[in-house]
Amino acid sequence: CFTSGSSFKCDFETDLCKALHELNLQPGWIRRNGLSSMGPPYSDHSGNDSAYFLSLSSETRSSSATLRTNIFLPTNEEHFCQITFHYWISQMDGTLMVGLQKDSEDTITNIWQVSGELQNQWKANTITINSTEKYEV
Numbered sequence: 001c002f003t004s005g006s007s008f009k010c011d012f013e014t015d016l017c018k019a020l021h022e023l024n025l026q027p028g029w030i031r032r033n034g035l036s037s038m039g040p041p042y043s044d045h046s047g048n049d050s051a052y053f054l055s056l057s058s059e060t061r062s063s064s065a066t067l068r069t070n071i072f073l074p075t076n077e078e079h080f081c082q083i084t085f086h087y088w089i090s091q092m093d094g095t096l097m098v099g100l101q102k103d104s105e106d107t108i109t110n111i112w113q114v115s116g117e118l119q120n121q122w123k124a125n126t127i128t129i130n131s132t133e134k135y136e137v
Contacts, residue, residue, distance in 0.1 A: 012052040020067055028065035030057050045086035045122035053086075069137045071103075072129075081129040083137065089119050098127055103134040 010017040012031050034042035034049035038058075044051035056065055075081055087096055095115035099108035112127050129135070 012054060016054075020069055028056050028063070029054050029067065031055075040090055040120060041088045041122065045124065071134050071136055072131075074132050074134060075130050076132075081131075082126055083129070084124060084126040086122050086124050087114075088122050089114065098137060100129060100131070101136045102131055 010020075016031065031052055032038060032055050033052045034044070038055070041053075043049040044053050054067070072081060089096060093115075095113060097113040098111055100111050101108045111129075112125065114125075129137070
């Protein structure tokens with residue numbers, strides 16, 4: 001995926017990650033690692049207990065919270081965007097959704113979701129995006 005002409009790998013080791021809006025960490029999201037004594041997960045997806053990830057605080061788990069990326073540039077026939085992300089669901093009633101908002105649209109289109117699975121383990125998913133205009137995820 002390209003923002004300002006460069007692709008990237010995103011983690012949360014030093015900050016929120018340049019793919020996300022700098023000031024768009026909505027209330028409820030916290031940057032933490034497995035050593036933070038906040039309950040599972042106790043490590044990131046690779047088993048590193050000191051590596052950082054984003055988590056919903058316990059106060060927010062009954063409501064919703066959003067993360068929004070910066071603007072990605074359009075794709076073409078030769079280039080498409082693949083976003084691979086790791087996730088952990090620790091509530092039966094939780095739903096994780098990925099939405100796409102194109103530059104010309106006011107609405108967010110749901111392009112992937114998972115719910116009702118008490119997994120208590122890291123899983124990975126890859127979504128592929130083809131868009132002829134700028135978009136946010």
